[in-house]
Amino acid sequence: MLNRILILFGNELNKNNLLVTGQYLKEKYETEVYGLYVRDIRKYEVLPPTVEGLAVDTSANLMIRDWEKTENIQVEELKKVFKNYFPVEHLLVEDGVPQEILQEKMFGFDLIIAEKSNKITDNQKDLLRHHYKPVLLIPENNSLKVEKVIIANSKSERVNKSVFAFLNMFDRSNNFTSVAVNLEDETDDEFSKYMEIAGKTLNILELEGKAIDIISEKSKEFDILIMGDLKHSFLLEKLTRDTGLKLLENIEIPIYIG
Structure with a gap:
């Protein structure tokens, strides 16, 4: 039985193929479809704004701000694409470590959909190491x-x-x-x-x-x-x-x- 699907988004160039897959399954199996995008807080560990109370040089702070700005743009672009297929409130945007957030979300879904790239990314490795619900991997420019x-x-x-x-x-x-x-x-x-x-x-x-x-x-x-x-x-x-x-x-x- 297929009741609820979670589409995992990252930095894919083509998000429509994932959404078309979700739409296909919604129409064929009358399932609910949600999306998940996680703002990775580990970037602050790479470039912390302060270290033991001392301010890091301004170039590091500027890099963090640029990173955040780029990520906010990605989220807004994702919302625009997502609402062409599903209610925008079904897109979950959270801050945390991607694998930890996904592990928690898996409890409420039957299937996780993610992009399959030609070279396995670190986030994909984490997913495939730790998933306890079925995973469906969709190649770029290919739907289901x-x-x-x-x-x-x-x-x-x-x-x-x-x-x-x-x-x-x-x-x-x-x-x-x-x-x-x-x-x-x-x-x-x-x-x-x-x-x-x-x-x-x-x-x-x-x-x-x-x-x-x-x-x-x-x-x-x-x-x-x-x-x-x-x-x-x-x-x-x-x-x-x-x-x-x-x-x-x-x-x-x-x-x-x-």
Whole structure:
């Protein structure tokens, strides 16, 4: 069930793609849509106006004021765009640490929507490390459809969790394709049985090769990709470029992570 959606805004060049996604889900699933923009107070830690009661040089204060002015302009521009889609009072603007504010807000929403950039930002890393509600990542200049669904199937409990969360949320989606790469010796018969009983069409592809290349190419034929959460992947980030992280950066369609 999809009752309330929260769109997370940052410094995206194109905010319309996120809003079009929210509008699509509102019309299709009759859900409430809110937006969240957090003014990051950590800028004052980088350039504090005073240090132990002593005033910092005026150049630092000027930089802070310029920063605040730019952020205020961004907020006003966001309000103008937001009210073209939703009531402006549904746009929540708060001061704090973005991840801390978002963690609190997640309690009241079913789904978090954020932009998917080609290079993962620090705020996106924080989101994917700590989310406890499903996340939908929308590429720039791309909005959402949920008709043809591809599953990056590692045959793990993380992917299974994402798929079941997706089925519960987008119950009108029926066309699924599971792509498993280099996993022919592993089975997930119970998943196939469940999809059949649930009345979902499931096409199973068992392929060999380089996973990132195969899934990236196959995804071009679909509307949305389901994958498992990446919390473990970020722990290995400095040691190896995990397939999940590569998918996150290279896939050109929306990605759903349960």
